[in-house]
Amino acid sequence: MSDAFIASDLFGELDRLQRQMSNLFGGFPASLRSTRVGLFPQINVGSTDDSIEIVAFAPGLDLGKLNLTVEKGLLTISGQRDVESNQLPEGARQYAQERFSGAFRRAVELPQHADPEKVQARYVDGCLLISVGKRETSKPRSITVQ
Known part of the structure; x- marks a missing residue:
């Protein structure tokens, strides 16, 4: 060889x-x-001059079973995702399942300049869109030289 x-x-x-x-x-x-167990929902994190933007990709959630908390600099997304267990035709044997169901918890460490009092969240088309405002003291500002 x-x-x-x-x-x-x-x-x-x-x-x-x-x-x-x-x-x-x-x-x-x-x-x-598939991704590792425990990485649901998958997230993207970005930043603007005014806020930290987080997008959690979480289709099929019941908003009544979704919790969003901010404590000690951690934003935590947790809840329950229920998926109908038998979605295959009768008599079919399942040999692979990629869709996650069950309890989940995901934490995102926020930067120090994030303001936990300025958090907004909405759920659109299977995506949880979270905006965390920045403290006024951390925003860029122009200084006039005399």
Whole structure:
């Protein structure tokens, strides 16, 4: 076996090994790619001059089971996501499930200049949009030189 063959077929061998391990443990097919447990909802965090903007991608939430708290510099998103367990046709055997259901909790550390009194949240099209205002003292300001 040549070195070129090993280098070009390395990923094929790794896929084969992953399929064998999945079969050994009665798991999911090798093509199933998922995030670590506990990373629901996935988030994006950004900043403007006036606020910290957080988008949590969380489709299928019942707003009555959603909690949003700010305490000691941590913004916590928690709740319950219920997904109908049997969405497949009768007689079909499930071998992969990527959609998360159950209790979740996600914490985001806020910067020191975030003002916990200025938090707004809304749920639009499966996304939780959170805006945390910045303290006035941390906002950019122009200084006139005399």
